[in-house]
Amino acid sequence: MTMATDQQRQSAPGETLAPSPAVAHHEGRRRARPRLWHHDYLHLRPLAADLRHVLGHARGEPRGAAEPWRILDLGCGASPYREFFPAALAAYVRVDLDSTASPEVIARGESLPFAEATFDGILATQVLQFTDEPQAVVAEIRRLTRPGGRVWLTCHGAWPREGTTPENRYGEPDLERLFSAFERVTVTAEGGYLGLPFALFNLAMREGVRAAERRFGRAALLLRLVAVPCFLAANLMGRLLERLAAAGPLRPFLAHLDRSLSMNYLVVAERGA
Numbered sequence: 001m002t003m004a005t006d007q008q009r010q011s012a013p014g015e016t017l018a019p020s021p022a023v024a025h026h027e028g029r030r031r032a033r034p035r036l037w038h039h040d041y042l043h044l045r046p047l048a049a050d051l052r053h054v055l056g057h058a059r060g061e062p063r064g065a066a067e068p069w070r071i072l073d074l075g076c077g078a079s080p081y082r083e084f085f086p087a088a089l090a091a092y093v094r095v096d097l098d099s100t101a102s103p104e105v106i107a108r109g110e111s112l113p114f115a116e117a118t119f120d121g122i123l124a125t126q127v128l129q130f131t132d133e134p135q136a137v138v139a140e141i142r143r144l145t146r147p148g149g150r151v152w153l154t155c156h157g158a159w160p161r162e163g164t165t166p167e168n169r170y171g172e173p174d175l176e177r178l179f180s181a182f183e184r185v186t187v188t189a190e191g192g193y194l195g196l197p198f199a200l201f202n203l204a205m206r207e208g209v210r211a212a213e214r215r216f217g218r219a220a221l222l223l224r225l226v227a228v229p230c231f232l233a234a235n236l237m238g239r240l241l242e243r244l245a246a247a248g249p250l251r252p253f254l255a256h257l258d259r260s261l262s263m264n265y266l267v268v269a270e271r272g273a
């Protein structure tokens with residue numbers, strides 16, 4: 001187990017500067033409250049909505065309200081979904097391999113420095129795609145969850161890779177296999193085929209604006225003003241199609257297509273006794 005120090009939070013020469021606490025906080029809030037004018041709204045909206053629902057219902061169960069939960073946030077980053085838990089938790093332990101996230105414990109998900117059954121619930125959002133040993137991470141998550149405890153894990157399905165970090169992608173059968181040692185496993189697809197082209201359009205647009213800013217500096221900042229209405233229009237189109245797939249006369253045609261590809265998945269699982 002390693003505790004982060006201020007010195008470790010500074011970037012080494014040549015590395016990308018770590019985001020300031022204010023920037024990390026802003027990004028966390030943005031992920032928890034995606035807005036229609038954000039480029040990644042179609043990706044983050046269902047993720048935040050589903051997590052708000054399942055984590056909000058974690059209150060007091062199954063230990064009872066008198067015994068609040070001990071939660072582990074694995075691969076915590078800025079812990080954007082911390083606020084979805086009920087306020088009264090016995091502990092909220094933030095773990096990440098990256099010291100710039102200012103976690104309480106610096107460790108890898110593949111081998112975690114806690115005793116068996118330490119936590120009532122484990123949250124691991126958008127981290128599984130970064131490990132080459134997903135079985136090891138899920139086995140550690142199961143080991144640390146007390147019998148009857150809950151796991152909430154999200155990861156990418158169909159989504160482009162960003163940057164140079166290797167990333168894996170998952171489908172429903174992969175996740176069901178990975179969680180086969182758990183009980184009451186549900187895998188929920190988030191963000192379907194119909195929204196995907198609009199989400200990709202927004203990603204491409206954002207990359208274009210970034211490239212222009214790198215090339216032309218401040219002169220290209222104006223492009224952000226152009227991009228925002230484009231994000232908004234694409235998000236509205238994506239939402240409209242998602243709603244038509246969910247209800248109305250076109251549902252039989254669109255629902256199947258929408259389910260055939262998913263941007264993201266949410267796994268909720270319980271460790272058996």
Ligand SMILES: C[S@@+](CC[C@H](N)C(=O)[O-])C[C@H]1O[C@@H](n2cnc3c(N)ncnc32)[C@H](O)[C@@H]1O
Nearest residue numbers: 075076077096097098108109125126127130131
């Ligand atoms: C995309 S960020 C997600 C952060 C946060 N959970 C969220 O949903 O916004 C992925 C995080 O996982 C961390 N990470 C990547 N691989 C990891 C591993 N093997 N063990 C622990 N953390 C890891 C990264 O340092 C990063 O903070």
